[in-house]
Amino acid sequence: MPVPLGYYLGLAAIIFTVGVIGVLVRRNAIIILMSIELMLNGANLTLVAFSVHLQELSGQVFVFLVMTVAAAEAAVGLAIIVMIFRNRESVNVDNLNIMKW
Amino acid sequence: MNMGESFPILTVVTFLPALGIVLLLLVDKNRQLLVRNVALFTSLVTFLVSLFLYFKFDPGTGDMQFVELYSWIPSLGMGYHMGIDGISLFLVLLTTFLTPIAIWSSYNAVTEKVKGFMISILALETGMIGVFVSLDLFLFYVFWEAMLIPMYFIIGVWGGPRRIYAAVKFILFTMTGSLLMLVAILALYFVNQSYTGVATFNLLDYQGIQIPFNYQIWMFLAFALAFAIKVPMWPLHTWLPDAHVEAPTAGSVLLAAVLLKMGAYGFLRFCFPLFPEATIHFIPLFSILAIIGIIYGAFVALVQKDVKSLVAYSSVSHLGFVMLGLFALNMQSLEGSILQMLSHGISTGALFLLVGMLYERRHTRLISDFGGISKVMPVFAAFFMIVTLSSIGLPGTNGFVGEFLILLGTFRENWLYAAFGATGIILAAVYMLWMYQRVMFGKVDKPENQKLKDLSLREKLILVPIVIVIFLIGIYPSAFTSRMEASVAKLMETVNEKYRVEEVMPQVQPRRDFQIDESQLEVSTHSFGGGEIHRGQ
Amino acid sequence: MNLTLIIPEIFLFLWALLILFVDFFTAEEKKHRLGPLSLVGIVITVVLVVFSGQGQAFGEMFSADYYSLSFAIIFLGSAFLAICTSIDFARERIKHQGEYYALILLSTVGMMFLAASRELLSMYVSLELTTISLFVLSAYLKTDLKSSEAGLKYMILGAASSAILLYGISLLYGITGTTVLKGIQAELVGSAFPGPLLVISLVFIIAGFSFKLAAVPFHMWAPDVYEGAPTPITAYLSVASKGAGLAAMVRVFFGSLLPVTSEWIPLFMALATMTMVLGNIVAIRQSNIKRMLAYSSIAQVGYILVALSAASELATTSMILYLLVYMFANIGAFAVVIAFYNHSGTDEICEYAGLSRRSPFLAISLVIFFLSLVGIPPLAGFVGKYLLFLAAIQKGYYWLVGVAVLTSVISLFYYMNVVRQMYFRKPTKNDPVKVSWSLRLALVLSLIGVIAVGVYPDPFVSLISKAASVFVY
Secondary structure (H helix, E strand, O other): OOOOHHHHHHHHHHHHHHHHHHHHOOEEEHHHHHHHHHHHHHHHHHHHHHHHHHHOOOOHHHHHHHHHHHHHHHHHHHHHHHHHHHHHHEHHHHHHHOOOO | OHHHHHHOOHHHHHHHHHHHHHHHHHHHOOOOOHEEEHHHHHHHHHHHHHHHHHHHOOOOOOOEEEEEEEEEEEHHHHEEEEEHHHHHHHHHHOOOOOOHHHHHHHHHHHOOHHHHHHEEEEEEEHHHHHHHHEEEEEHHHHHHHHHHHHHHHHHHOOOOOHHHHHHHHHHHHHHHHHHHHHHHHHHHHHHHHHHHHOOOOOOHHHHHOOHHHHEEEEEEHHHHHHHHHHHOOOOOOOOHHHHHHOHHHHHHHHHHHHHHHHHHHHHHHHHHOHHHHHHHOOHHHHHHHHHHHHHHHHHHHHHHOOOHHHHHHHHHHHHHHHHHHHHOHHHHHHHHHHHHHHHHHHHHHHHHHHHHHHHHHOOOHHHHHHOOHHHHHHHHHHHHHHHHHHOOOOOHHHHHHHHHHHHHHHHHHHHHHHHHHHHHHHHHHHHHHHHHHHHHHHOOHHHHOOOOOOOOHHHHHHHHHHHHHHHHHHHHHHHHHHHHHHHHHHHHHHHHHHEEEEEEHHOOOOOOOOOEEEEEEEHHHHOOHHHHHHOOO | OOOHHHHHHHHHHHHHHHHHHHHHHOHHHHHHHHHHHHHHHHHHHHHHHHHHOOEEEEOOOOOOHHHHHHHHHHHHHHHHHHHHHHHHHHHOOOOHHHHHHHOOOOHHHHHHHHHHHHHHHHHHHHHHHHHHHHHHHHOOOOOHHHHHHHHOOOHHHHHHHHHHHHHHHHHHHHOOOOEEHHHHHHHHOOOOOHHHHHHHHHHHHHHHHHHHHOOOOOOOOOHHHHHHHHHHHHHHHHHHHHHHHHHHHHHHHHHOOOHHHHHHHHHHHHHHHHHHHHHHHHOOOOHHHHHHHHHHHHHHHHHHHHHHOOOOOHHHHHHHHHHHHHHHHHOOOHHHHHHHHHHHOOHHHHOOHHHHHHHHHHHHHHHHHHHHHHHHOOOHHHHHHHHHHHHHOOOOOOHHHHHHHHHHHHHHHHHHHHHHHHOOOOOOOOOOOOHHHHHHHHHHHHHHHHHHHHHHHHHHHHHHHHHHHOOOO
């Protein structure tokens, strides 16, 4: 018996929510970046699940492109984090308070 | 009339000052005298051209004359539509008449950033004339708003010590009102579209539609708020004393003489013909506010220590008269109001000029700093006397005719309003004459006052035309009223007609056709019985 | 498949690579010439955009129509102006100028694809191309603490908002089974009861786009990023990146979600109200002009959202026109700020005291741009606001327009505060502010735009209304 669609969607929603909470709660920039990846993967899982359920391929194509984009985003993100670390020896976003947040 | 088709005279009058700005931009800013002369010359030419309007004006018709109509943004129905009738004619002339005077009066008073000042004044003139000649609501709004900016700068840059506060208050008050008017204009556009299917902002097209009463109420209020702030009606007047006191003389003159008239003009041009039912519905409210304004302004003027703020509060009182006359809504009162608008422009403008001349000499405006000035400056005192009397409304001067007609017209509609209004005249005499006495008579007890120079030739030349106009209106008012009559009658007809069609028709006997004829004025007043019924509710 | 349609995009992309290539062989002190070189590329692209034909390519993924044309012109225009304002700034304060210009061009390519896209997948990818370039650009001052902080904040919130948007898209895909906007619309017309899943997906999509547009309550990144980023990039961000968000948003909502307007219009109304009120009120108490402009640009988005909730042809016309006039006024204002910063190294509003004496041209330009932003006739901003309000009144949203009008009055207050400093106060220094040719070009172009659109808007309105007619309302 195949796993029902709802299970996938539920799992995806949970992953996405975990990601959102991570972005909001965690203070380390790298962990925030990882949480964003979780959010993206939550969306990816939804896309794939629907794609299989609907027998329609564009969802899966979408996922490939999202993964590529996520990699680009992570690369730029890490670069910026490295730059911040060089400037102030910390990647804690609480310290980013030169301007009012 | 025929001129309008061949030669775009209204465009020329409106944009001549703007052309002057272009000229000014080419002049080196350090050559102050040249800058001043260019500005004065431009405004004088504008005045001369605008005189043409007076002589070519056809008093026999209440329709728009010198009409220019071009499409501007055809996709949305905005047009470049200008024209004047007997109501706007004199306001245009008032503007073009007073601008050169204001410019000339500033020759000594404004010494810093002269070029900027002259540019602002000329821009203001274009805006003011534009407001009076626009017949397209979009165009009207463009001028209405655009005019605020030069005035803001005139107050804020060349004003007195509290100028920033005054400038900000001025612009916030007027913007609030005019933006709500914008909403009403847009709503009007769609109401018209739903009736006629035509997308247009043309005012004359709007006059043909019957707007539902509940819409009228809201639109009337939105328009009226903008205009009431401009007039200003009590309790929206608080920006006025600040603006007047802080503005430089030329700014005060134009503010009092022309800008305030825009409010009253707006009621005449927009509120009455477009929303007649709402107008009649709100007669009691606005009449009472006008009366409060008359009395409040007068009492506050009475206790002012500063001559300029005294004049400012007297404006609140005088404009209360204008509003009372407007909302009495009959021929006499409306003509009286228009005439009073002119008179107030002339007399109050002159008062501000005189106060400015005094201020240039003494650098104070406190009444208590003066006394016995008539002994040192006899010519000045004479001019001041004439203007004071005209402001009080002495028979033979301009102030009398307007106030008399207003009270006469109001009396017919509601004697109580007229009675309260009349107290304003008495109070005006009290505060003006008391002020005159304290400033001019008595001993010269301050040493600074002893060696004040009397008026220079320039100053005399500024005041003489004003005095001429004061007596001209006072002695020969029909030169003015004859050109208004047809237009005012047409306005009354529009208001009555629409009102009758909407509500009164079943109850009222068919009345005789309206004629523009003194003997028929009775008819127009009586046919207004519908208004009475409404007010009784 | 019709490759000729994407020639402008391909050309601009190649030009960006050319910049990188030339950069490699250019001596450090001559690198500022890369700026004018990128300007040339933009001008050629504009010509290509105007003269390349209309049609569709790659299935539904790319559609060259009046809509994409208008947006492409706005994006290219703002890139042009932003580069004009960058040249001096970059020469003095930025290392790696070649990459800087190339990134601006690449981001513009992304925006052009975005406006032309009628399919969610290509839309998402172009949106990311746009924003990732902008992440880098906003962190471009490598040693500047504020800039790197701005870059990080923009990156985190931008990426998170993309993820939120993507999640919304994935749900929408699940409901309708397609990523093509037309297909989505067809599916939605058929379904009588929009389920809760659709509502959730709409909420996510709106939230994602609201981040991009900096609409309240998703605006908190904007002031920091705008303050910290290099000022020319701030100018570019505030116009082009918002425009990109808007282009995509209008495509999605008017191109596919019109059958379910009742689900999203109330949300937009709420967003519009909050954005106008908060943006304008908070702007009052800013002492840094970049931050003030950031809040003002948040507020401007509020006005655009008013029209978005009107969802009509007139609304689309008004939004695009508003974006156009906003581009001129806002980049123009930033050009003044940049000129002033290049000279004096400060962005504090109180330092603008007496600018009218020091540099009358700068001062009067800033006044004109601000007045246009407030919406005073006869400047372009007035026409823009007029049409926005017209669109909203057409649908009977009187209270919404009322809020817009009252907040406009509030906006007058903070813009006039700067004017007050410049005109009503005496200068603390007397040296005139130098303005280089490139900044002067940007200023003059913006001034011409602000005045021309204000005085004679008809050609613009009729072109843009063609753009608005690509949707079936």
